[in-house]
Amino acid sequence: MADSARYALHRPELFESFERGEKRIAQQMNGSARAYSGAHLLIEANTDHPFVYRLLRGWAGRIRSLPDGRDQCILIFLPGDLFAVKSMFVEKHPDSVRILSPATVEKIHYKELLKTYREDPDVANRCIWQVIEEERRLHNWVVGLGQGSAEERVAMLMLDFHGRLALSGTIQPQQTTFPMPLTQVQLADHLGITAIHLNRVLRIFRENGILAVRDGEVSVTDLKSLAQVAAPILDPYERQRPEYGGSRTSAS
Amino acid sequence: MADSARYALHRPELFESFERGEKRIAQQMNGSARAYSGAHLLIEANTDHPFVYRLLRGWAGRIRSLPDGRDQCILIFLPGDLFAVKSMFVEKHPDSVRILSPATVEKIHYKELLKTYREDPDVANRCIWQVIEEERRLHNWVVGLGQGSAEERVAMLMLDFHGRLALSGTIQPQQTTFPMPLTQVQLADHLGITAIHLNRVLRIFRENGILAVRDGEVSVTDLKSLAQVAAPILDPYERQRPEYGGSRTSAS
DNA sequence: CGTTTGGTTGATGTATGTCAATATTAGTGG
């Protein structure tokens, strides 16, 4: 599922432990896999929930529903992600977790995982890696929502999808077209803009030959320009990726 | 420093472990306390950094600086908070951490803490609690930035400050006036709005008798109205706090 | 086939940003 590029930024002495933990957790969850063909509520907000999950295929998201009916998608999970790891430590999750596309997930009762977590440092490290990685993305997303324009956010998000799908082995790194099963409403709920405005941003990108979304797929036609649009809000590590450098074309 | 209300939402069987871990870490950091009288850069973004910190007095923040000079304050730390816990697992932090007011911090080399972390489950639990608590606030802040108006965000932030200062024992829970040493620019960098607009929002709150900020202090004159302004973006747990219920006054 | 869901576009409104000016205060050095 992963090579060590996945663990960049982490202390190198932990890489092998992450891999062993990954395998151990996969073994322990083995047999619990369940496939969903459409939308499904995995975790209901604010109720006791004792499971930890692993996403094998498809997309899921952590979603906060506001009293007035609006939704904010806080975080999107992609294949290979462990999620609801904190079930081991908290009783309730303040947000729901939803399957956002046809997907397959495994799960395990928190007590069972917690036992291994305590006995096997590799399992603990793998869980902690997931939490820290998630925190990194949350930090980046706070920056995007706080300082980025709609265009910048969309660009950043598409780069994030592409990079994560490549790191998890779901797609090839050079692949410029990749599956993206979210609707514009779902994307907009994550981006903190309206679906209408997202639609306009996507049109601009399409017209400028930067990127096109259709039929549940994203085609990045000008990666460098896309990276340049997102650059102001990318974290320093992302901004310096070699495949992003070069072009001088502007988006708007 | 804390009573068990601090650990609400976490699995109750862990409360005592949190307390023991808290004491153990305090002991281990003892002697490293250092006072800062003004702004100070504790962690420089994107450089190797081996320390974990504990804030004893004053305020600090995790800050992402954008290439064009803008800043986003991602997270604010208050007395009692452990921060840069992830130094134990990552080499670099993509953001800087800054002292935002006169403050006292203790620190410890990550290798030293990691040793105890591995030997003493209480220490591990205390660290994990901090990470999870931080994640909870990040989730809330993503919701605020993604869906909240400027007024709602300001209200939410002030409630957050008040609640956390009370939980850490820095102030009394009934106290309506409390220290808030941040400048409007610092607040605005966290809120994702301009300082100018923040100033106008604060004026509205002042004119409506909801809250006044001056001389490094916040005076909440109408807690219920403040809570009502923030309500749309508060997480379900916060929204239901008994001290927030009741008034029907509107803010704007 | 109607109905629903997702997508697209136009016209218009508004929250918030930008630019500019001024007061106030705090710090700094002579």
Added chain:
DNA sequence: CCACTAATATTGACATACATCAACCAAACG
């Protein structure tokens, strides 16, 4: 102790990114 400077706070006039409202199309679907 004073002159000078640099933050910080405040307010007004104006610009704009994005939301809202409304309509319509296309594809999926029972």
